[in-house]
Amino acid sequence: MKRIAEYRKLFNAAANTDLKELKTTYRNLVKEWHPDKFQDEAEKAEAELKSQKIIDAYHFLVSIAPETKEANLAEYTVTTTESGIADFRHKGLLLEVSFMDGTTYEYFGVNKNVYSKLINADNQYRFAKRNIFNSFLYRKSKRDLEKA
Structure with missing residues (x-):
């Protein structure tokens, strides 16, 4: 932020x-x-x-x-609804989520409390879908764009 x-x-x-x-x-x-x-x-x-x-x-x-x-909402919606989470990293207020389809998105303003809830959730994908994907400012990660 x-x-x-x-x-x-x-x-x-x-x-x-x-x-x-x-x-x-x-x-x-x-x-x-x-x-x-x-x-x-x-x-x-x-x-x-x-x-x-x-x-x-x-x-x-x-x-x-x-x-x-x-402009990228359709692609983002497909990724967040149809592709599971492959990996995620949190640093400061930045959460980087890599999806199974190979895309990576950065979410800004994700505090430690929300991240802890993500880690401890029974179903991390469901938690992220409900509480992160449409609640925080996001962008497609540079790392993902470099792979393409």
Whole structure:
């Protein structure tokens, strides 16, 4: 959640910012922080780090944008209703769930209490289906996209 807030602050974006506005802001930030604009080596190095952060933030915000979620909703619904859980990992407030069909999704804001209930549930898939899959902000994992 901290990362989401940080990226939204960088882009001055609200939770419901549309992709067109996000893209415009991204282009303006990239122009502003392009390393070739700076002559001093220290400034150039700082601009390179900042531009990399801008690129990462843009890709992340696009992956959790409402339009992206809506476009991929059918695939997500099929995965969460027809494919069982192969594996899951929890770190901080991030729960990464790998499904039997090979896809992996990240769920943001899953606290330790919910994770403990998932682990101790009689049927983890049923618990996740009722309490995690449609309750938390999610995105398709980068690791999954790299495999494809």
